[in-house]
Amino acid sequence: MNTIFPHDTDAEIQVLGSILKSDEMEDTVFYNLSLDDFYSIGAKKVYEAIMELKKQNNPVDTFTVTNYLQEKIGIPETQAISQFLFGEYHSFEVAEYFLNKLKQKAYERKLILLGEQIKKLGQWNDTHKEKDKQKNETTLQLEAENLFRQLEVGRIEQDEYTSNQLFLEIKREIPEELVFLPGITTGFPSLDLFTGGFQKSNLIVIAGRPGMGKTALAVNSILLASDHRKEDDGYFIFYSLEQSIQQIAFRCLTILDNNTTLLDLKRGNLSVEKRKQIMTLADKLRKLPVIWYNPKNRDYNYFESKIRRKVRDNKILGIYIDHLGEFFLPGYERNKYAEVSEIITRLQSFCRELDIPIVTLMQLSRKVEDRQDKKPTMADLRESGRIEESAWVVLLLYRDEYYKKEKSEKPGILTVIADKNRDGETGTVELNFNKKSLRIFEQSKEEGQYEYPY
Numbered sequence: 001m002n003t004i005f006p007h008d009t010d011a012e013i014q015v016l017g018s019i020l021k022s023d024e025m026e027d028t029v030f031y032n033l034s035l036d037d038f039y040s041i042g043a044k045k046v047y048e049a050i051m052e053l054k055k056q057n058n059p060v061d062t063f064t065v066t067n068y069l070q071e072k073i074g075i076p077e078t079q080a081i082s083q084f085l086f087g088e089y090h091s092f093e094v095a096e097y098f099l100n101k102l103k104q105k106a107y108e109r110k111l112i113l114l115g116e117q118i119k120k121l122g123q124w125n126d127t128h129k130e131k132d133k134q135k136n137e138t139t140l141q142l143e144a145e146n147l148f149r150q151l152e153v154g155r156i157e158q159d160e161y162t163s164n165q166l167f168l169e170i171k172r173e174i175p176e177e178l179v180f181l182p183g184i185t186t187g188f189p190s191l192d193l194f195t196g197g198f199q200k201s202n203l204i205v206i207a208g209r210p211g212m213g214k215t216a217l218a219v220n221s222i223l224l225a226s227d228h229r230k231e232d233d234g235y236f237i238f239y240s241l242e243q244s245i246q247q248i249a250f251r252c253l254t255i256l257d258n259n260t261t262l263l264d265l266k267r268g269n270l271s272v273e274k275r276k277q278i279m280t281l282a283d284k285l286r287k288l289p290v291i292w293y294n295p296k297n298r299d300y301n302y303f304e305s306k307i308r309r310k311v312r313d314n315k316i317l318g319i320y321i322d323h324l325g326e327f328f329l330p331g332y333e334r335n336k337y338a339e340v341s342e343i344i345t346r347l348q349s350f351c352r353e354l355d356i357p358i359v360t361l362m363q364l365s366r367k368v369e370d371r372q373d374k375k376p377t378m379a380d381l382r383e384s385g386r387i388e389e390s391a392w393v394v395l396l397l398y399r400d401e402y403y404k405k406e407k408s409e410k411p412g413i414l415t416v417i418a419d420k421n422r423d424g425e426t427g428t429v430e431l432n433f434n435k436k437s438l439r440i441f442e443q444s445k446e447e448g449q450y451e452y453p454y
Contacts, residue, residue: 006108007039011101016046017087018095020062033099037106042081045069062086117147138301138330145305148312183357184318187224188442190429194418195393198318198357203348203390205324207362207381208397209369213414214361215243216438217397218320219251221359225318226288234315236290239303241326245294249285254437256281261436300327300343304350311354319354323361341386348390362387364396374403378419394420399433414440 015033035051038044049068053060062085069078090098121143125134135143183197198204208214222236240248250265257278264270270278291310295302307319324343332339351358364380376396381387388394396417401408414433418426432441 005039005112006105008101008105009040009043011098011105012038012040012043013084013087014090014098015087015095015102016043016050016084018090018098019050020060020065020085020087021089033102037102039105039109040084042084045073045081046084114147118144121147138299141305142301145308148308185225187221187227188429188431188440190431190442191395191416191418194421194424194427194429196423198359199392199423200355200357201352202357202392203344203351204357204359204393204395205362205381205387205391206359206395206397207364208376209364211402212397212399213433213438213440214363214397215248215322216251216255216433217414217416217440218322218359218361219248219438220255220440222290222318222320223252223255223288226290233289234317236317237293237307237310237319238290239293239295239307239319239321241295241298242322245292248292251438252285252288253278253281255439256285258434258437258439298326298328300329300346303327304346307350307354311356316354316356319356319358321358321360323363325362344386344390374398375415376417388420391420392422393418401435 033047035044035047038047046065046069049065049072050060053064053068058064066078066085069081121140124140128134181192181197183195183199183202185197186192186195195204206214206217218238222238226236238245238248250262253265254260254262260270260274260278265278291314293306295306303321310316324340324347327343329339329343332342347358347360362381364376368374368376368380375398378388378394378396380396381394396419398415398417400410400413400415410430412433412435414431416429416431418429420426430443432443434440
């Protein structure tokens with residue numbers, strides 16, 4: 001007995017009818033259809049005929065498709081599937097409604113097939129007794145994750161476009177009015193001028209020597225970017241491989257209450273009034289739309305697995321990683337250069353897959369310390385070759401007072417060098433930096449003008 005999978009014959013008829021009766025509808029709604037979206041054999045044959053006529057640059061309508069099918073499969077067979085040739089013409093909104101129904105049923109069929117594949121994967125070691133064919137937990141998990149990757153709701157896995165499709169999409173992406181910030185804000189308007197914010201599918205590297213303020217910049221950025229956002233707007237992710245998230249949470253408090261040090265908080269060295277202020281601030285931060293990770297497992301595969309599941313269930317605005325050098329990748333234990341190159345390559349692909357900006361921190365090499373001029377360049381990136389190629393934006397951090405202390409010409413200044421910026425110019429931004437509280441703010445503002453989230 002043949003299994004009947006979820007399908008909607010009427011939606012298939014109406015989708016094909018709209019394609020056959022309107023060139024505009026074909027261009028604007030249906031170019032991302034695939035053969036697997038159709039269930040009925042007749043619908044598949046009609047869609048195949050449409051695609052073949054398009055490849056030959058022939059007109060596509062009911063008449064040309066009917067003639068093509070009669071020549072290809074014969075008149076009786078064409079008449080048997082004629083219901084798929086005479087759907088109605090619909091407005092854009094109605095056609096899109098039927099398209100969504102069609103895609104929904106296709107997704108339900110994929111879920112059923114996925115369940116069968118997952119079941120086979122779970123039974124693998126019982127059905128393959130040979131020692132060399134056994135799969136450990138990590139291998140099974142990765143294979144299961146790869147299966148789930150094929151099921152991203154609402155996303156079309158498309159790697160081939162005609163020029164017509166590509167530039168129709170580009171037309172839609174160009175704003176009708178001026179948009180100052182196409183990405184999520186860095187939190188600092190002067191830096192946003194260079195980058196346009198942290199933009200979707202982009203990998204951003206923030207690099208510096210220890211003590212330059214990498215984590216401080218990331219935490220300040222995420223606090224400012226979260227300002228006035230609600231959970232319904234989406235979440236940020238902070239994935240901390242170096243410091244504990246409790247330590248970072250303390251830092252959030254000192255950043256926002258500039259007169260309190262970390263040691264004051266840990267000792268409880270607070271006046272009655274100050275304690276009240278800190279507790280009120282902590283309650284405000286409870287609403288911060290950030291998901292914090294403090295994983296013991298530093299395997300990069302584990303990171304992708306965790307984040308992919310979180311993105312599947314939540315709207316994620318941006319991901320911060322502290323920091324890249326703390327990841328490891330099984331099989332690369334003896335070659336750090338190859339390991340970093342592979343991780344950065346996969347991280348770049350992961351950005352594009354999720355369509356989310358990923359900001360990763362990393363340390364610069366010790367070569368900086370050996371030079372008279374301590375200002376970093378991209379050549380100072382550890383295992384830099386692949387990072388220079390893959391990153392969309394590279395921000396290098398420098399604090400003059402760290403090296404010169406009392407003789408510094410720029411005390412309290414964090415210099416952010418945009419050394420690579422594919423969407424715009426490179427250049428330098430100077431921000432005020434309070435090394436005791438780790439608050440970072442624009443030079444055009446006073447410290448007291450820092451805006452609390454909410």
